[in-house]
Amino acid sequence: MSTEHEPQTALDTRFSSPDATAAGWPEGRERLAAAELYWLSTVRRDGRPHVTPLIAVWFDGALCFCTGPAEQKARNLAHNPRCVLTTGAGVLHEGLDLVVEGEAEPVRDDATLRRIAAAYVAKYGAEWTFEVADGAFHHHGHEALVHRVAPATAFGFRKGEYGQTRWRF
Template identity: 65%
Template sequence: MEPRTTELDPRYSDPKAGALPWHQAQERLAAAEMFWLTTVRPDGRPHVTPLIAVWSAGALHFCTGPDERKARNLAENPEVVLTTGSGRFDEGTDLVVEGAAERVTDETRLRALAAAYEEKYGAEWRFEVRDGTFVGDGGPAVVFAVAPRTAFGFAKGDPFGQTRWRF
């Protein structure tokens, strides 16, 4: 999926900065090991948790136990934000993906995602696919896909820059 628009925000960017191409952002999303997921509790308060995810078919994919707080939040409100980055002020690129989390239940797609998890994170993250879920040592896990509606890239260092992609 390609963005409808890519724009550098001059308010938050050095005059030397250029917009980050989407393909570079996708490469960073695919390589990132750790993400922070923000969901909304039923009472409107935010809930943030770290998790692992894989980039596949134009979306970030993550899994969670069906009774975990994030799964319960998503049952009420699918709107999420996923963030990743270097954690440093002066280097790297932080990425923010906004969108709606959609449950993935197609077993062919789930098998491909299970293989992607194992390839990226190792045999410790091996899942079987059963009844529209991942099944691992921790029991069943529901899988969600978040295709970006809007994404931001924050280049840090020299030059600083903020790119926004709209889909």
């Protein structure tokens, strides 16, 4: 499944400079793909939030990441797949911060996992080489489950000429 199409784009003028224009999805998608670090927000069974940094790759219209099956984020997603991934420059007056809302779907097909594993190596280098077997990544003796989050809604927060863009898919 892919969301490589143009979403509905809207500038929220309530939170934007008077001369701001909406950021285009091609720019948002490019910056999502290029980011090195993301923050994943999930919800624990008792409703408390859980946030953790991780690496991810943009693949076939979605952000893909992996996690050990016993990690808190994996347990949270097994109970409630709704999540948010964020990334940005971490500075106040420049850049485009991005927020992706969606549902994490497990990726278990070995052929697809091999393509995602190749995307990790292309982006992060050989240190992030994963073996693929039995519907999961394997790295240094540990299993990692792979999830994909296709945007349902995404936001771009431009700094400098402040503008808040919403993309609906």
